[in-house]
Amino acid sequence: MTATAVKQAAVTAVSHWIDGAELAGTSGRTSDVFNPSTGEVAAQVPFASLEELDRCVASAKAASAAWAATPPLRRARVLFRYRQLLEEASEELAQTISREHGKTVADARGEIVRGLEVVEFACGIPDLIKGEYNENVGTGVDAWSIRQPLGVVAGITPFNFPAMVPLWMFPVALACGNSFILKPSERDPSASMLLAKLLKQAGLPDGVFSVLHGDKVAVDGLLAHPDIAAISFVGSTPVARHVHQQGTLGGKRVQALGGAKNHMVIMPDADLDDAVEALLGAAYGSAGERCMAISVAVAVGDACADALIEKLGPKVRALKIGLPTDAATEMGPLISGAHRNKVCDYIQHGVGEGAKLLIDGRSGHVDKPGFFLGGSLFDGVQPDMKIYQEEIFGPVLGILRVPDLETAIKLINAHPYANGTAIFTRSGAAARIFTSQIEVGMVGVNVPLPVPVAFHSFGGWRSSLFGDHHIYGREGVRFYTRLKAITQRWPKDADAKAEFSMPTMK
Numbered sequence: 001m002t003a004t005a006v007k008q009a010a011v012t013a014v015s016h017w018i019d020g021a022e023l024a025g026t027s028g029r030t031s032d033v034f035n036p037s038t039g040e041v042a043a044q045v046p047f048a049s050l051e052e053l054d055r056c057v058a059s060a061k062a063a064s065a066a067w068a069a070t071p072p073l074r075r076a077r078v079l080f081r082y083r084q085l086l087e088e089a090s091e092e093l094a095q096t097i098s099r100e101h102g103k104t105v106a107d108a109r110g111e112i113v114r115g116l117e118v119v120e121f122a123c124g125i126p127d128l129i130k131g132e133y134n135e136n137v138g139t140g141v142d143a144w145s146i147r148q149p150l151g152v153v154a155g156i157t158p159f160n161f162p163a164m165v166p167l168w169m170f171p172v173a174l175a176c177g178n179s180f181i182l183k184p185s186e187r188d189p190s191a192s193m194l195l196a197k198l199l200k201q202a203g204l205p206d207g208v209f210s211v212l213h214g215d216k217v218a219v220d221g222l223l224a225h226p227d228i229a230a231i232s233f234v235g236s237t238p239v240a241r242h243v244h245q246q247g248t249l250g251g252k253r254v255q256a257l258g259g260a261k262n263h264m265v266i267m268p269d270a271d272l273d274d275a276v277e278a279l280l281g282a283a284y285g286s287a288g289e290r291c292m293a294i295s296v297a298v299a300v301g302d303a304c305a306d307a308l309i310e311k312l313g314p315k316v317r318a319l320k321i322g323l324p325t326d327a328a329t330e331m332g333p334l335i336s337g338a339h340r341n342k343v344c345d346y347i348q349h350g351v352g353e354g355a356k357l358l359i360d361g362r363s364g365h366v367d368k369p370g371f372f373l374g375g376s377l378f379d380g381v382q383p384d385m386k387i388y389q390e391e392i393f394g395p396v397l398g399i400l401r402v403p404d405l406e407t408a409i410k411l412i413n414a415h416p417y418a419n420g421t422a423i424f425t426r427s428g429a430a431a432r433i434f435t436s437q438i439e440v441g442m443v444g445v446n447v448p449l450p451v452p453v454a455f456h457s458f459g460g461w462r463s464s465l466f467g468d469h470h471i472y473g474r475e476g477v478r479f480y481t482r483l484k485a486i487t488q489r490w491p492k493d494a495d496a497k498a499e500f501s502m503p504t505m506k
């Protein structure tokens, strides 16, 4: 056997998950899945054809009526079992995520816990889908409203949280009585297969949950398919906008969460040590590949900015960059070589447009195997710079100086992205003004990553979310159900007469 043959043998083929079983892709189109720590190809994921997509939707549709008719408590019991199985498999899942994504295993464990919390929330959904009832809205007339499932719904997810983001969607959708088709990111597809297998073990009927791997062909196929009632999307803004436009054009319900550029305001009265530690984790954790990562530090006053840099700089230089399986590692590699090149291009562009590169994360990393990159820190970032306007999605933090809180708020409110933001201060008055006047979907006060817990809902404003509903929590329940209002009377005698004017309750 040649060396090439040995290497080929180690590359696993990922399958679709249709009708409760693995199904090998048949389109002949595939994509490489990398091990970001080595840069080698570790697996190949199939890209679904439209025929495979039709088969998947048909299986989900066939299963959906019985699942919708299953009593909500029995649906919830599947999720109770799922919660237990997921917890038991969390180490395997964390290793799988880390292997394909490059985030540290500890970070992957954290994403699983945040996903588990949505499963726990979904276990209580029978209470949230109960309706409202009024006796005697008119004489002998009763009225009530109920929430019913939509049918077959689909979720399209990004690479950066291969377990948590799908878990933001399907536990809620399933508990509400829908069938769910997941189109995961092609860059780290294996976690979704484990999630599917555990659902089967938990007792979910075949066809109620499917995984269809693919690219634009699969996504556009889902958007156009007449048997899909709703689409949840999480990913970059240009694709989110496309998904929202095409999905709603076809009459679907769509929630499309997009990209981000999250600001953290540091007031002169903030506990600076606390703010520095918060910034370090929020900007460089998961190599900055988080939609809630802080990528802009807005320092109020030059003295605050200078003191911040003095404390933060040495810590950025000392970041422990290494294998994600090493417990001491703080930052693993980026998802791909192409993405690392894109981040490096932004760093170069920032230098070109006049920002001051205090720490260059490229040095010492880009010439080694794997997709590693160190942390970069810019000072003197200006609002009109490309490195400020655009999402970099890497370990790059820019510092922008403003004279006061009012200017900070105006700056943040003018940015196209409005996913998350935070203020670090000791002043309740400043925090109150900030939380009230800031036009951003998720806000933290001395909390750098204000990701809402499962019983609140997640979502940004402006170009960070297209659609009317945030994701998970009660907003998720509203998204995955439709309201029906019923008005009922049981006439005693046959004295009914036709009414030709608008009926009113008597």
Ligand code: NAD
Residues within 6 Å of the ligand: 156, 157, 158, 159, 160, 161, 165, 183, 184, 185, 186, 214, 215, 216, 219, 220, 234, 235, 236, 237, 239, 240, 242, 257, 258, 259, 260, 290, 291, 391, 393, 419, 460, 464
């Ligand atoms: P992406 O937009 O490239 O991909 C997301 C999904 O869309 C994937 O499943 C992908 O296969 C599919 N896709 C990609 N290009 C497509 C196209 N042209 N047409 C149709 N489908 C397409 O995003 P990504 O790089 O995987 O993830 C990173 C992005 O996701 C960042 O912008 C990040 O901010 C964002 N994100 C947002 C949130 C949020 O809650 N707002 C959460 C996580 C990630």
